[in-house]
Amino acid sequence: MRIAHDMHARRVAGPIGRTGSPRPGVLLAALIALVFGFVAVPAQAESAYAAYLDLPSVNGDGAGGGGLNPALPLDPEELRGALDQARAAGVAPQRYATLLHQYWLTVATRNADIDLGAWDPARGVPANSRTFVQVYVNYLRLNNEHPDFYWVGLAGLAGGSFASGFFDMGDVANIVSVPGVHQLGGAVADLLRGTPAELLNLLPADIKTLGTEGERLTAEDLIWYQTRLMIMQKHIFIDQVPMHEAYAAAGLAGVEEMYRAGVLDQNAVTAWREIDHGDAAGLADAALRMTDREQNQIIADQWDVTSSGRGVMGRVMTYVSTVAGKAAVPGVLAPGVFAPTTITAGGMSLRTPLPDFNWADRDTRWNYITHDLLPRYLELSANQPIARPILAEPFTDKLASGRLLRRLPDLLGDLTAQWQLTT
Structure with a gap:
């Protein structure tokens, strides 16, 4: 000048x-x-x-x-x-x-090595596949660089099961028969036909819908569901990862500025103050607060929209995800083991290996998270010599171990053997 x-x-x-x-x-x-x-x-x-x-x-x-x-x-x-x-x-x-x-x-x-400008769920699965995986790779990177960042470790481990399901759907979305879901739906339909009406009427609606509608699922339904998952994944990243990077670069002052700006609420900034303090109880509470924010503030409404979409198929797909989902956290129970469907009527009892809840429903999802998934993860985090090798395992290995199509024979075998009717 x-x-x-x-x-x-x-x-x-x-x-x-x-x-x-x-x-x-x-x-x-x-x-x-x-x-x-x-x-x-x-x-x-x-x-x-x-x-x-x-x-x-x-x-x-x-x-x-x-x-x-x-x-x-x-x-x-x-x-x-x-x-x-x-x-x-x-x-x-x-x-x-x-x-x-x-x-x-x-x-x-x-x-995270993600192209933000190109990250658009509407572009479809092929255009977003690398980014979908990279989100979980980055969660684990952040946790391995900052072990006190408990939430990202949980997101990396639990997210693996959903990523596996995402790519299972990608494998079958290009063929009309969508065999994985059709086989599961067909097996349930066969079992329902042999169930007395008194018990059948008491079964959760999701089980009956899987048996009656699962074989009608189309590739278009799956593509729609994948897009919904990509939207929720990006929403979580947008909300959670920037505050982790702000703390990593600027400490507590970085997230306090986000709080003063209104980007973060009192619950979130309290979690970061606990992380900054560093004691074990505070780290555990911070993980609970961040998980609560993720599940009950950020994506709860989006799960509602997803489960009610595509007619009854939204319920079919969210329930199949619940049946097949099992987070890669040591000791965590599969949903059907944590809460198996058991009903009794007129001196008869039916026990099935199918979960009596749908992951898309916020209250029962939160019950599973707070009574099994999160406690098991906190136990792991409290024992860092065990946690580090698990959290450092390449995400591609976690992805492969969770694939539904690989596990489908065992899943169908368990379904048939554990559908137990007693009189």
Whole structure:
């Protein structure tokens, strides 16, 4: 600016009077140039961030491509520059909340080796397959670099079972017979035909629907379900990973700023204060708080939409995911073992290996998480010599071990052998 001003001053100096002094008009022009030269500095500084203030987060639910608002850049360095200027100008954090969130989101995707601009669930499974896996790889990376980040470790282990199911569906989505789900539905239908009406009427609706509708599932239904899973996965990442990266880079001050901006609520910032304190009870409570945020704040409504979609097929697919799902956490029970369906009527009793709940239903999902999945994970985390090798195992190995099609013969065998009717 000084160089530009000096050059401008030389250009407007104009003719020199006979006495060697500039004419009065020239002096006035130089004075105006001097004043406006200095005024331009804050105007230019403001322009770098003013357009990014008061922006809503229009893609925070993960349904669309890219970041939180299309008006924001995807380059973390550019975002950081605007953010620093807004801070220096004393702008209230609430006004730059989406800018702040987008900055840490771009840091998160860069560190996760994910192309945020190309991350769009609507583009379909082939375009998102690498990103789908990379999300879980990154959860485990974060936990291995920061063992006190309990939630990301749980997300990496528990997410493996859902990722396996996602790719099982990808294997069969291109053929009309979708054999895995059809075989499971057919086996249940056969067992229902031999069940007395008194007991049949008491069975959970999801079991009956699987038996009556499972064989009608189409490839289009599965593709729709995969897209729903991709949306929820991105929503969780958008919410959870930026605050982990903020703490990793800036400590408690980083997440406290997100709290002041309104990006995080009291529950979330309390979890980070407990992590920062570092005692065992606090770390366990932080894991519970973050899991509660994930399951009951972030994706609860999206599970509701998913389970009620595609007619009855939303219930069929979410229930099949429950039947087949078992997180790769040592000691955790499969849903059908944790809560098997058992009914009694008129002196008869039926016990099935099928779970009496659907993962998509928030209350029973939370019961399973808090009474089996999370306690087993916290036991693992409390014993780091055992936890580290498990959490350091390549995610591709976890993915392979959870594939439904590989486990389907055993699953069908258990279903047939453990469907026990007594009178």
